[in-house]
Amino acid sequence: MQQWEMNSICIFFSGHSSFQRLITKSLGQFPVSQSESDESIFEESNSDEVLNGKASRICNLKDKKFIKFLENAGELNFTLLENNKGKVLSIEESEKLRENLSPAFNALMYKHRPKGNYYYITNVTKAEECPYSTYVLLFKIRKTTCTIREVVENRSIPKCILLDQPKLSCILIAKGARGKDAEILGALCNRKLKIYLKKVLSKSTLCELCSHSSKEKFQLIIPKQFRSWSKDVFLYEPVAYDPIPESEAANPRGRTGIKGLGDLLYHGKNIMVLYVIARKVGKDIELLSVMDQSNDLKFPKTYLSGYMKKLFDDKMEAVINTTFQNAGYSDEEVTEMIKEIYKSAEAIHVEQKHNPLDTDTSWIETTIVSVWDKERAHIGSIEQFVPVNNLSLTWKTVDEDVMESIKKMNNLKTDEKHFKFKLKTYIRFLPLLCLYGTLFLALLPIAIPFFIASLIAKRFK
Known part of the structure; x- marks a missing residue:
């Protein structure tokens, strides 16, 4: 598991955006959601009230489960958050x-x-x-x-x-x-x-x-x-x-204080595509996860240089096609199933004003591909995926306590026009406070898993 090192307390990031469905030639025929304004989904806050706030919560089991979910969603490790001490x-x-x-x-x-x-x-x-x-x-x-x-x-x-x-x-x-x-x-x-x-x-x-994202830099x-x-x-x-x-x-986001690759793979634009794919089994929500030794939820993802040309990368595409074929579907039926997946897919470009992995010459852009197969009509009908090119996929049930925490996000008051959350709104319920206090929320990487949790709350019902 890649471990993100959290390192900046200068800027607060939080938020969400209203989505406008678009069809783009570059991504093929599936909907793409983008913010309606030039402003970022993750707004900055210089509020001393937030920065100096004190956490009084105590971690209970439900909080810890949600924290674990956020860790896995963002491939974070909150136990390794200590920065370089001087x-x-x-x-x-x-x-x-x-x-x-x-x-x-x-x-x-x-x-x-x-x-x-x-x-x-x-x-x-x-x-x-x-x-x-x-x-x-x-x-x-x-x-x-x-x-x-x-x-x-x-x-x-x-x-x-x-x-x-x-x-x-x-x-x-x-x-x-x-x-x-x-x-x-x-x-x-x-x-x-x-x-x-x-x-x-x-x-x-x-x-x-x-400190940069890795402690050595x-x-x-x-x-x-x-x-x-x-x-x-x-x-x-x-x-x-x-x-x-x-x-x-x-x-394009401006100066960062470091240039070169940093901890990124490519010079210039680095596109991280994160796949959040869900199905409903009875009353439970199950999310598609990479299968590895940890047995934890781990969303499939890929890194691209340049532009996203299709919904799934080659590995994901190969696993899905091979699994359908092994299940006895004809080539024509597989093609129809893939079309259904594309129809239910939504690609959400996550706007950010700053990312701790950015450098002056390399930067990361995040796209979350969301697929909701509530009726298990296409990808949700697969029970066991065939491993291809060292990629193994499986379904993971979202714990009831985690779903309860996620559903609280639907009760958050947002700006009706842009659906932008304010940091102090998070503070009322985000369980990370019981471990790290409000200062932790200044760390940007938490914004991505928080965004994923919000997406699940609003779309996967």
Whole structure:
């Protein structure tokens, strides 16, 4: 099971959207649902009321079952949510690190602003040592009368005079020993950065805030107002762990603080297709699941590069076709059954303003393919699937307690026009609070399994 590492508390994501049925040539003849507005399904909230809220619930058995369902739905592991913890460096250690990194920082400034002034690092406000020989620094710089060219080319700092101008705040990530071999991985400097950092640092450490989806990688903190490529920032050098292709694409969601593949499979767009397929057996709802050693519910999914050209990927298609054929259906009957599956399918493109797996050059887009065979007329009529290409499928019954928790979602009040949920609406019932408190809800990956649960509540009746 892939384990998502949760890592950002700066942004809250929540929500759902009204769906408009469309027919698209690229996806074939099955309905596609999209949001009616340009706004994201998962809205952001900067509510201090939500962030500072306190959880008072105690986990009961029903809560734990729902938590387990959400874990499986999103391939999450809530027991591994601890982020990288940082050790705060002393004033002496911070100053030594500043001295060692100053030449590299000057070179970085010269790279981005070769005709600009030299900016002197006046003081380090905070520095932390993170795991994997990584360091995160916050410091301030002030403009001087010298040019950056003079400083870099002379390899020494001439007699520069500090100008009476506001300081700029910077965040910098470096890797290596605290000696002279430390290397700058990325940096961000801008005047309004100080206000944002002061707010978020009261709740988490630098190492936590700069953790990427995998603990071994780090990224710069990018405030919401700096994400758009149209917004100028004084200095921006994203962290890079792997080579970037010459024809790199720009993430349409904006800056992320890291570039390259990150933990994704492809440069550019990565489409994750998640299959939520259900049937009704008596009073029970059964969901199609990948069969593996864990025996847990695990939705079939695939990753694509570029565009989704058909409803099922090759593996899913092969399993379904082979199973129908082995059941004695003729080729014509199999074709008709497949058509019925397509008719009852709904492909929902999940809009997101941000995904923790995103980088500046690679990003993930999620499509949930929903099939509801209530009468067991096509795919729901299959009792046992034939394994093909190491893919084995089976049906999993949704526990009654889990269904009761899911059905509560139908009682949520939503905006009638866009069906957008607010985070504080979730807080009234979401059982994750009994384990992790409201801060946990700042973590985006929970939005996908929550969306799936909402889909089940609204469609699978």
